Amino acid sequence: MKRAGFILTVLLVQLCVTLSLGSVATYASTHDRAPSGLIIWGRNFSGLNRAEIASELKKEIPDVIVYQGKSFPLKLERFYAKIDNWLNQIFPPVSGVWYLDVLQSLMHKPVLNPVLELDQDDIVSQLKAIGAQINKPMIPATISYLNRHFEKTSGQNGQALDIDATFHKITNDHVNKQVEALVQEIPVQPTPVEIDKIKDVLGDYTTYFNPQDAPRTKNVRLAANAINNYLIAPGKVFSYNKVVGERTEAAGYRPAYIFVGQEEIKGDGGGVCQDSSTLFQAVCEANLKVVERHMHSLPVSYVAKGQDATVAYGLLDFRFQNDTKGYLLVSALTGENWLRIRLFGVADANHPAQQPDGYPVRPDIFNEDFK
Template identity: 30%
Template sequence: MRMLSILIIIATLLVTPGCTPGIWNSSQVPSVDSQSQRSLREGTFLDDLDLSGLKVQEVKDKIKSWEEDKLAQNLLLVYNKTEIPVMRKELGISLDFEKIWAQLWTAQGQRTASSLKVDTVQAHQMLHEKLAQFNQAAVDASYTIENNQFIIKPAVPGRVVQEDSILEQFQNRSFTDLPGQIEVSAAEVPAAQTTEQLQTLAFDGIIGEYTTRFNAKDENRSTNLTLAANKMDKTLLKPGDTLSFNQTVGQRTPESGYKDAYVIINNEYVPGVGGGICQVSSTLYSAAVLANLPIVERYPHAMAISYIPLGQDATVNYPDLDLKFKNNTASFIYIRTEVKPGILTIRLYGKKTGKTVRFEQQIEKETDFQTIRRIDPNLSPGQVVQDQAGYKGYTVKTYRIIKDSSGALDKQLLTQDEYAPTPKILRIGAD
């Protein structure tokens, strides 16, 4: 019995806290708020902070004071030799107190490295404020058109400070190995519209051109033609855009400056507002065909007209009859119109392809015109006045002939048009 009692006493002493040297287990770590009188053993350090022999509350107070001193120190953020001092505390750095508290009491008599944590929200906010001067927005490439030349102003890439790379240097650190200076890096930010994109869109020359002539002495018709041509001038079509003649030129009204000139109604030339506009649309149509652009909408005149070959005309009448063609290329199409006395020229600028285009017409049928005689009591007996010359009617096929850089030909049927004969109209004095 005596031997058993001795063994029990020895076992009790072995499991009693403080009776044997060694490290405490986690269940023996005092609470942070504990008023325990336990003391840390000699040789217990937190980084360079000596905590030997201090009781729980003393340890807590000393660490807090030490932390405040450490966090009041500055870090230097350096970007391109420019130094920006920032307090550690401002960057959301703090001790991971709960973690190091457990380490101190379970590894007494040893040196424990401090463990830091970072409030990333606060850190990003402060870094953004302090380093905003080094951020630079990207500048998109832009262009101007001068003297029918597409001039590109190159893009300028932006930059943005890499805040995450700064924060990475605080992770898994102690106060001892926390850097006093951090080199700030910035990432390049590309422009939304790059120089290369504009180079793809840029036009480099004339891809379609056509000229027609008119009677400059017919002032009203010349005025209408000039107004419409000026409305069309400098129109820019992006890839995929469809041009509408009516939308571009607008409604032809006296209020818009348009005057009465001859138009075709019921196969006769009669005065009407905007006469002469169709010469602009017909010239534009021919230039668009020669530019090898797809025609979306086009109508021939009811009768053959004199200022352009058969099959190359395009009548318009706001808002019902329109001329439309599409930019199916990868570059801009730029339209220039030029009106000189008696001469209208329309040029389409785009990206040259090495192809050439021409028209080819094939007359399928001709129809003679009739002569219409009308009695005019205001004329002398037997007197004859011709109000309208007669012209034959035609059925015509029009082709677009495309030749590539190797000389190979592609013949495409564009249209088959029917033009009614234009009657000769005579006024005759009554007998």
């Protein structure tokens, strides 16, 4: 009797299981849709089929960047492929229906929060391309000295797409298909206010050359043009070699006499050491910090012995630091037989203003262009 009762109980349990699985199978085969209460990323997908779920999930990430009325589409194929792959893993289709055990699992655990990340390298690459169409270079305020007065421009702010912030916004906006580009303003540097402070003569020195030596004279003028109206920010180091560049024939420099050891030989750019030495004298007058300086192996004619600064591209440089509180303007002008270098800036106790009179030897006759 007990054995018969036990067999009956087992049969009833099997019948219940069969009926339960049968109802799930019937739901899957007739509906091919998500069970009631299925939540993915906080959204209810009850009753949607797999294709509809995929379509809705792909709407979770913005695919258009907008800025000032212009639209820039994003290519999200890689992210869409991740969604499809995830759906294939969670809802594997078999003969047009989902696995029964998947449906059963979803009925008991209907809330899903898959971690599907955008390919950051891919999106950043696209944002850089978009940025190239949005970005505007900053135009700095400028100052130059000519004919005894300063000429100034106020400059213009620039702008640049903030790639990191825009990417973060894309990944966190699950509402809008379009995202406004986040753009940073690039303020003018130096500012017009900083430019206006450049008034004082901190250093002023003049040397002379033989205009009959045409190759050397040309080299002196080329180097002067390279450093003329060069602005040095506070704390920055000026490198003569970096600013002037390599003295090559292609750059316009001609062979002229240079010192090599105890000999004089011709080399490209002979004469540019007069510019670096004249600049060194102006730097000394301005009481600026000298970072690197070398003397010639033989005395030169344009400055006193031991007061020169030789240079050789890639080997010997003349460098100094703008240790004032403001910007420093280098003015390098040439006349018929002279080179005059002035340093304009903001005077202070350590860098007092100088009288605009730094000539080691005054010429007997001032040319009209000696300004």
